[in-house]
Amino acid sequence: MRQWIMGGIVFLFAIPVACAAPAYGTKMPKTGQVFGGLQSYTILSRDLNRDQGSMKSQQEHILLSYGVTEWFCLDLKWSGGTIEHTSGSGDKIRYDEPLWGGGYGFRLRLYEEGPVKVVSGFQHISIHPKTVRVNGEKHNAILDDWQGSALVSYDLKKFTPYTGLRYGTTDYIHRINNDRNRAYASESRRFDAILGVDVPVSEKVWINLEGAAGAGEAVAASLNFHF
Secondary structure, eight states: OHHHHHHHHHHHHHSTTTOOOOOOOSOOOOTTOEEEEEEEEEEEEEEBSTTOOEEEEEEEEEEEEEESSSSEEEEEEEEEEEEEEEOTTSOEEEEOSEEEEEEEEEEEEEEEETTEEEEEEEEEEEEEEOOEEETTEEEEEEEEEEEEEEEEEEOOSSOEEEEEEEEEEEEEEEEETTEEEEEOBOTTOOEEEEEEEEEESSSSEEEEEEEEEESEEEEEEEEEEEO
């Protein structure tokens, strides 16, 4: 089973479309254990290809993670969010009212020895804000966020910092009336450096803070707990 999962991760890293959502960090639920949480995620800037400008997004997530084995867990999100797109010519359109959204992914613990842990994962988020009307035209938007990541952490007891890399694409799907366009993240800017930390509040509660820079700037903060 482990060989099949690892093969799937290699495949996800190898194809451009499948692999910039938060990476969750390296704290994973054990077999049969459930983690929950509330997360705020802000994409400060993400360049789009073909001179289609850039986009921003503010997202709120309810998190749920389940430990399938000691080294493999599933991650789920129930989400809402807003989008702002700035075209290549500088025109802006904002989708300020969340409608629905969600996400899924998994993480795999590749190595653990003493305070050092290495985790790889895949995450996807899809955000669907409400339709807006501009100059009599109906505008719909979807944000599709994909990423594959590799992280290494060091447990300092009072907190656990981690760092790593992710390869991701944030796709902006825009429909004006019946005319649909999909703008991909710039192919030359899809790698991000990740820096994060887990800070325990109590035995079963912790805070996660994470930032990414490179392909696009993004920050995430979450309050987490396990049952």
